[in-house]
Each structure stands twice: as structure tokens, then as C-alpha cells.
Amino acid sequence: TTGARIFSGIQPSADSLQIGNYIGALLQWKEMQVTNDAIFCVVDLHAITVPQDPALLREQTRRTAAQYIAAGIDPEQAILFVQSQVPAHAQLAWILNTITGFGEASRMTQFKDKAARQGADAASLGLFAYPTLMAADILLYSAEEVPVGDDQRQHVELARDLAGRFNSRFGETFVVPKAVIPTETARIYDLQNPEAKMSKSAASDNGIIWMLDEPARTAKKIKSAVTDDQREIRFDRAAKPGVSNLLTILSAFTGTGIPALEEQFTGRGYGDLKSTVADAVVATFEPIRSRALALLDDTAELDRLLSRGAERAEAIAQPMLERVYDRVGL
Ligand code: ADP
Ligand code: NA
Helix, strand or coil: CCCCEEEEEECCCCCCCEHHHHHHHHHHHHHHHHHCEEEEEECHHHHCCCCCCHHHHHHHHHHHHHHHHHCCCCCCCCEEEEHHHCCHHHHHHHHHHCCCCHHHHHCCHHHHHHHHHHCCCCCCHHHHCHHHHHHHHHHHCCCCEEECCHHHHHHHHHHHHHHHHHHHHHCCCCCCCEEECCCHHHCCECCCCCCCECCCCCCCCCCCCECCCCHHHHHHHHHCCCCCCCCCCCCECCCEHHHHHHHHHHHHHHCCCHHHHHHHCCCCCHHHHHHHHHHHHHHHHHHHHHHHHHHHCCHHHHHHHHHHHHHHHHHHHHHHHHHHHHHHCC
16 A cells, blocks of 8 residues: 555444445545555544443444445555544644634534534534544544545545645644545435435435445335436436436446446336446445444454454544644643
8 A cells, every 4th residue: 555645434424334335435545545644534523522321322333334344445445443542632622612713613514414403502513523523533643644525525635735734833733635526426416306405314304325225225225216307317417317317326336437328218118217326236236235234243243353453543533643742732
């Protein structure tokens, strides 16, 4: 592994990951762990920026880690760990809070969206500080590249600004990271509402394809996906969001480009497209599901593996935190 240091994470905010996490994150990570020095995290401190059930969070943290491994993240090749097990994340986040402008943080669109959903009074200070915690995740490891979906672009931008600001105020300390965003066609939308990004935390489960769902349920959801009242299978995000979303999924799961798929489906119906997508998704997710469930059968072994990951992460994070404390006069 001679490539750049990369860091990325997913929140353990549901029992299962969804297909957008797989296409937008895990698929990229799996490739990058071979060529890069990769660090992958289950970001449980981020998950508590919205209210959590403690027992459920603990369970979902394990389930998320198991799904990383089941989907192909190799805990030997990459460092795989749980964020809260390395205290330096919370400690650096506090320091970064002190150099972040209130107005600057207020401009983060994810905060505005999530706060609007919760109601301004229900939203926590932790939710507001989500982006500085994410900056800490990245900067602690001197990550050069951060593979994320384009919904996280603004947060990585903030991490860059904070790295530069800290360096100019206190002396060269952090690597200025850059976002590695998969192409526009790696963004997956809700099957029932193909204008909205698919998300673990969506209000309704009907439009979400879960990695750990029963294959029959996954197939049924795909076959009930919202399309349009035309008959043409063509990629056009604005005019045909449902069909475009199905083509995106099929392209990611088969490795066939979208133009080739459009050609392949000329003159064929939406039912045909949906069955093809369902078969492709089930063929990939069924073995991932079995592997994840097997890993979750032995939580002692999984926990051991995660603590070893945390030790490896800490060996990088702790010296950086000490350098930062020293620089700021602590
Ligand atoms: P979620 O919105 O499902 O809770 P997270 O916020 O935990 O997902 O994000 C984990 C990773 O998955 C990020 O890199 C994010 O950009 C990516 N991701 C999440 N949803 C999608 C989606 N619908 N399409 C593409 N990538 C996504
Ligand atoms: Na997200």
C-alpha cells in the first residue's frame, strides 16, 4: 500500500446499512484498501448527535462493523475500529470547536436539514458540532483523501479550512485533506421518493434497500419502486428520477456503464428492468448478509477484532493529539 492515507466512516444509526452506503462508500473503500493506507471507522459519537437508545446503539455499532467486514473490508489490510474507543476524536473535536466560527458552522446544510426535521429547539449542540467532530476524525490521521458521498462534500471542505487555519495560527500540524467523491451516478435515491437521497434515517422504510434484509423483501421493494408513466428506459435524473435510480443501481452492481444498459434495455419494459435489478442486488447482498450474520454470532471475536483496530488507530491518533495540545498551550 503506497497510495495516500484515507479515512472514512459510517454512522451506526440503523440495524442495517442501506444500498446507498454500499454503493457510495463500501464499494469504493474495498478497492481503496488495496492501493491505499486505509482507516475505516464506525462513527458512534456521530450517531448520538440525534437521540439514541443505548442498548440499540451498542448493537447497531457491532452490526455496522460486521457489515463492513462482510462487504469486503479486511481488518488486517485496513484499520477498522469504533470511534468512541479512541478518545482523541472527542478531544481534538473540542479544540477544533474553538477555532470554528459560529456563522461558519451555521452554514452547514446537513445541520440545517436535520435541525429543521427535529425542530430548532430539539436539535442538540452536538448535532451543530457534527462537522467539527468529522474534521477531527480526518485530521487526527493526517488523511490525505476522504472518500465520501457528495452529501459530505461541505463537511470535508470545512475540515480543509480548519486544517489550514490551525496550521497558520499554531504552526504546520495537519495535512489538508481532500474529498474523493464518486461520480454523480453513485448517489442513490429513495425507491418510493426518487427525488430524496436514500438514507438509513429516512422516515419511511418502504423506499430503502437494506443490506441485511431478507432477499425476498429486497426483491419486492425493488419491484414496487416508483417509476413514471412513460415506457422509455433512459437515464435522465430530472425527467425520470425513478428509472435513473434503477439504472444507477444496476450499473454499480454489474459494472456495466449506463449507456450500455440503456442500449441493452431498448424496447424492454419497466417490469423487466426491475426484475434484472432485483436479481443483481440479491445475488450480491445474499452472501454479504450470511457473512454478517455469521460474524454477529460470535460477538466476542468481533469485539476482539475491533479493540485491536482501536489500538492500531490510537497509535496514530494519540501522538497527533499530544502535538496539538502542545501547539495550543495545553
Ligand atoms: P445515512 O444517510 O444512510 O445515515 P451516513 O450519513 O452514515 O449514511 O453516511 C455513510 C456514507 O454513505 C457516506 O459516505 C455517505 O456519503 C454515503 N451515503 C449515504 N447515503 C447515500 C446515498 N443515498 N447514495 C450514495 N452514498 C450515500
Ligand atoms: Na449522511
